[in-house]
Amino acid sequence: MFFITKDESEIFYEISYSNDNALLLTNENENYLFTDGRYFEEAKAAAKNCEVILSSSLFKSVAGVARKNKIEKICFDPHKTPHADFLELKKLSGSSLFAKKGALSKKRAVKRDDELQKIKKAVKLGAHGFEAFAKKISFEKSSQNEYSLAYSAKECLTNKGELQVSFEPITAIDENAANPHARATAKLLQEGSLLLFDGGVKFERYCSDRTRTAFFKDGFSFEKKQGFKDQKLQHIYDTVLKAQEAAISAAKPGMKAKELDKIARDVIEAAGYGEYFVHSLGHGVGLDIHEYPYINKKSEEILTENMVFTIEPGIYIPGHYGVRIEDMVVLTSNGAEVL
Numbered sequence: 001m002f003f004i005t006k007d008e009s010e011i012f013y014e015i016s017y018s019n020d021n022a023l024l025l026t027n028e029n030e031n032y033l034f035t036d037g038r039y040f041e042e043a044k045a046a047a048k049n050c051e052v053i054l055s056s057s058l059f060k061s062v063a064g065v066a067r068k069n070k071i072e073k074i075c076f077d078p079h080k081t082p083h084a085d086f087l088e089l090k091k092l093s094g095s096s097l098f099a100k101k102g103a104l105s106k107k108r109a110v111k112r113d114d115e116l117q118k119i120k121k122a123v124k125l126g127a128h129g130f131e132a133f134a135k136k137i138s139f140e141k142s143s144q145n146e147y148s149l150a151y152s153a154k155e156c157l158t159n160k161g162e163l164q165v166s167f168e169p170i171t172a173i174d175e176n177a178a179n180p181h182a183r184a185t186a187k188l189l190q191e192g193s194l195l196l197f198d199g200g201v202k203f204e205r206y207c208s209d210r211t212r213t214a215f216f217k218d219g220f221s222f223e224k225k226q227g228f229k230d231q232k233l234q235h236i237y238d239t240v241l242k243a244q245e246a247a248i249s250a251a252k253p254g255m256k257a258k259e260l261d262k263i264a265r266d267v268i269e270a271a272g273y274g275e276y277f278v279h280s281l282g283h284g285v286g287l288d289i290h291e292y293p294y295i296n297k298k299s300e301e302i303l304t305e306n307m308v309f310t311i312e313p314g315i316y317i318p319g320h321y322g323v324r325i326e327d328m329v330v331l332t333s334n335g336a337e338v339l
Contacts, residue, residue: 129157166207211326
């Protein structure tokens, strides 16, 4: 069966090239890339094992190739195919159309060795960015708000523009950190503040993702060992760290994603904060910052060797503070290796 996609990451994975106006028709043996005149020569030079077709109407061209090659069935991902695209393809193509969630993207869940090397490099570069950010805001000392912190974080993560961030960094202080995907505000960072920092970078298109929660003081760092003056906050922090360590230790090939989620969730629930762990334990990372596998309490996905995903439990107390600790791991035959 042939698969069709306009998703850049899916296209890149299949033929080592993509752009923002391309469509791929692919099966195990054949690849057809349709793109316009702006990218045609570039695509011909860069795309691997692929016939590149110049097109001013992508779906019309796909329909023509499908008729010419007597393609009877075309599969699409309903979560990545806009309704308008589906209607146009249905109108133009004589092939039968089938919807399948994750039709191509699930292929990327298990990483090749070359992908793992790029991911490890991205993680290393991201960690350097965290260190540079801690040093920068410690050196400046003067009160900075979340807007300026986010700007500085991006500068440090990208090494002043050399790299790309894998997503817009989160710099959340005190009660704003109770929002898992907090947006920057004018709130000031001061001595004794809690600072949650979530960021990552790309290396050759592959992403990294990391979160640390820190007690801000002179000479602070984003190390996992943190000491808070507020004893309740310290207990919450220690609980999150314990939940993360338990999940990392327990992860192994063959277990279901929901089983791994439950291990961390049980630790947090036992401490009395179950209702404040409001998101899944983690998600796959690769060409996209969020991809398969998804580590949540409903997922029946079986975890296998060479899957890369985050383990990021959190506790969020509205109006007070939020704590999240996140690392990326690769699953090996011996368990989870922290990247």
